[in-house]
Amino acid sequence: MKKNAELTNGKVDKEIWGFDILEANAYYSAVDNSINIIVGLLGEPFYYDGMSDEELMGGIGMVIGHEISHAFDTSGAQFDKDGNYAFWWTEEDYMAFMERAQKLIDHYNTLTVWEGQNVLGDNVQTEAIADIGGMKAMLTIAKGKDSFDYDKFFTSYAHIWAFIRTRETELQRIMQDPHPLPYMRTNVTVQQYQEFYDTYDIKEGDGMYLAPEERVSVW
Numbered sequence: 769m770k771k772n773a774e775l776t777n778g779k780v781d782k783e784i785w786g787f788d789i790l791e792a793n794a795y796y797s798a799v800d801n802s803i804n805i806i807v808g809l810l811g812e813p814f815y816y817d818g819m820s821d822e823e824l825m826g827g828i829g830m831v832i833g834h835e836i837s838h839a840f841d842t843s844g845a846q847f848d849k850d851g852n853y854a855f856w857w858t859e860e861d862y863m864a865f866m867e868r869a870q871k872l873i874d875h876y877n878t879l880t881v882w883e884g885q886n887v888l889g890d891n892v893q894t895e896a897i898a899d900i901g902g903m904k905a906m907l908t909i910a911k912g913k914d915s916f917d918y919d920k921f922f923t924s925y926a927h928i929w930a931f932i933r934t935r936e937t938e939l940q941r942i943m944q945d946p947h948p949l950p951y952m953r954t955n956v957t958v959q960q961y962q963e964f965y966d967t968y969d970i971k972e973g974d975g976m977y978l979a980p981e982e983r984v985s986v987w
């Protein structure tokens with residue numbers, strides 16, 4: 769904290785890395801419009817030698833799609849291509865964008881984690897937009913591939929969000945973490961895309977079925 773405080777009003781050092789090099793993480797930075805994959809993330813299950821295309825796309829591919837999508841979430845959308853906090857949209861486009869974002873927030877608000885505990889849609893909007901946008905990017909790539917194994921792709925994606933946590937931690941995350949809970953990053957994201965329903969033959973009445981008109985996707 770002291771070190772950070774000393775940087776206040778000083779000269780900006782663009783060479784500073786604001787994270788530990790071995791962190792298993794990735795991020796988008798609006799101020800320089802960059803995505804950053806920290807080397808610690810480049811191991812299993814995200815990235816490893818001999819991966820199939822499906823595993824690659826379900827792992828590090830989803831991360832890359834997610835981080836790029838952050839440039840166009842409700843926060844990133846407020847910055848221009850040079851990282852300035854500036855409004856670059858047409859009024860009409862921005863209204864349509866915010867309408868879609870609101871539909872997504874409303875949908876997450878309806879999700880129940882356990883009895884009496886709902887997701888706070890406002891909290892998770894930027895990360896949920898990035899997850900759903902990243903999935904759209906990967907599924908668009910998949911369309912152009914011959915005999916793409918969707919089951920392998922979805923399974924690989926589910927592996928990156930396989931977590932075990934206590935209920936207390938989950939509650940703390942619901943309240944404070946901008947990311948949806950890990951199982952929701954898998955389940956709710958895949959529910960928005962027809963490819964998921966086709967792969968597992970999911971029909972109306974099944975637990976993960978979501979009617980087409982209820983599906984949300986900002987991009």
Ligand SMILES: [Zn+2]
Binds near residue numbers: 895898
């Ligand atoms: Zn994110």
